[in-house]
Amino acid sequence: MRRITVIGGGVVGLTSALFLAREGFNVTLVESGRLFSGASGANLGILSYSLGLVDGLDPSLLRRALSTHKKLAEELGHSIKVSEIVVPLTQAKAIIRELTRGIAAVFRAKYGFKRVEKLGLSLVVDDTLLIDPLEYRDSLVRRIGELGVNVIENNGVEKLVGRGSRITEAILSNGSVIESDIYVLAAGPWSDEILRPQGIELGVESLKGYTILARVDENIDRVIGVDPVFMRPHQHRDDIVMIGGYKKPSGLDLEIDEKDIETMLDTAVKVGVKPLEVLEVRVGLRPCLEEPVTRIIKYDNLIVSTGHCRHGMLLAPQAADEIVRLARSM
Ligand SMILES: Cc1cc2nc3c(=O)[nH]c(=O)nc-3n(C[C@H](O)[C@H](O)[C@H](O)COP(=O)(O)OP(=O)(O)OC[C@H]3O[C@@H](n4cnc5c(N)ncnc54)[C@H](O)[C@@H]3O)c2cc1C
Numbered sequence: 247m248r249r250i251t252v253i254g255g256g257v258v259g260l261t262s263a264l265f266l267a268r269e270g271f272n273v274t275l276v277e278s279g280r281l282f283s284g285a286s287g288a289n290l291g292i293l294s295y296s297l298g299l300v301d302g303l304d305p306s307l308l309r310r311a312l313s314t315h316k317k318l319a320e321e322l323g324h325s326i327k328v329s330e331i332v333v334p335l336t337q338a339k340a341i342i343r344e345l346t347r348g349i350a351a352v353f354r355a356k357y358g359f360k361r362v363e364k365l366g367l368s369l370v371v372d373d374t375l376l377i378d379p380l381e382y383r384d385s386l387v388r389r390i391g392e393l394g395v396n397v398i399e400n401n402g403v404e405k406l407v408g409r410g411s412r413i414t415e416a417i418l419s420n421g422s423v424i425e426s427d428i429y430v431l432a433a434g435p436w437s438d439e440i441l442r443p444q445g446i447e448l449g450v451e452s453l454k455g456y457t458i459l460a461r462v463d464e465n466i467d468r469v470i471g472v473d474p475v476f477m478r479p480h481q482h483r484d485d486i487v488m489i490g491g492y493k494k495p496s497g498l499d500l501e502i503d504e505k506d507i508e509t510m511l512d513t514a515v516k517v518g519v520k521p522l523e524v525l526e527v528r529v530g531l532r533p534c535l536e537e538p539v540t541r542i543i544k545y546d547n548l549i550v551s552t553g554h555c556r557h558g559m560l561l562a563p564q565a566a567d568e569i570v571r572l573a574r575s576m
Pocket residue numbers: 253254255256257258259276277278279280281282283284285286287288289290291292293401402403404432433434435436440453454455456457490491492529530531532533551552553554555556557558559560561
């Protein structure tokens with residue numbers, strides 16, 4: 247059985263660990279904090295065909311990603327909700343850049359202008375699925391447990407050892423050593439740091455964002471988008487709205503800036519979402535490259551996957567499929 251070490255327990259690493267284990271690889275998943283402690287645990291779980299199109303992603307890739315998500319949810323039992331994104335035209339100023347950038351794409355998507363209660367005339371795109379990232383994590387963790395994946399948390403990779411990109415061992419922060427036949431690096435914005443000794447520079451830029459869980463009297467029944475802020479109903483709680491998004495170039499800084507949170511809450515109020523109490527603020531760094539699509543690069547026995555920016559939840563199963571294909575060819 248060939249041994250694979252997956253470095254990074256975000257959505258890309260965890261989904262890859264599952265797909266690789268299903269293919270019969272002997273998988274170890276190494277995470278420096280807890281699984282989903284990065285952007286993967288701090289995101290909104292919006293899987294949107296149209297947002298992907300606006301960002302220039304390939305329509306067939308997006309269709310495959312959505313269909314794989316539906317199959318995964320059926321197989322593993324986590325919930326998935328069909329939804330739509332409503333962009334109120336009263337907020338058109340905020341979305342004008344998005345619309346002009348992606349106008350052709352938006353027109354190819356299923357869209358329509360409709361009068362929406364309380365929001366007025368709005369652009370409505372109805373090809374969106376919602377998942378709860380933490381529920382996704384838990385159902386995948388259960389399955390990889392059944393498949394015998396070895397999960398190491400709170401003990402990250404300190405150093406990859408080898409000649410150039412032929413890796414012979416991974417040294418963990420507690421000094422232990424893992425030897426594998428193949429290594430998969432899925433460490434999001436931390437990927438460059440880990441690859442530096444190998445002389446590889448991907449140029450990942452981090453964009454900080456937040457998800458605020460707020461208690462509300464009156465919830466919303468679909469996603470409201472006022473880019474860069476999106477609001478969505480909680481997957482299971484009628485009294486909680488998730489207000490998320492926001493984009494801030496940030497290096498690896500994970501500080502929560504109160505001013506950003508206030509701006510996001512103000513944006514929510516502008517479209518009639520009235521938070522009564524902030525229950526939780528999650529912060530994450532989107533791993534972005536020039537193109538907002540997952541980049542998967544193979545070097546000798548090392549596969550690197552990052553760069554999916556604001557579509558990492560959506561694209562993770564497609565990234566994992568490609569990682570399996572490459573690993574099988576090695
Ligand atoms: C506010 C916000 C909202 C978002 N909304 C959406 C959305 O609605 N839909 C969508 O599709 N995407 C969304 N995204 C984007 C999505 O969350 C990311 O693209 C995705 O989570 C990136 O996953 P990843 O596995 O590559 O990286 P990460 O989640 O960052 O995972 C990388 C992991 O590697 C670990 N790590 C780092 N260094 C080491 C090391 N040396 N050794 C071992 N482990 C290490 C980190 O601790 C981390 O857990 C959003 C992002 C944010 C911030």
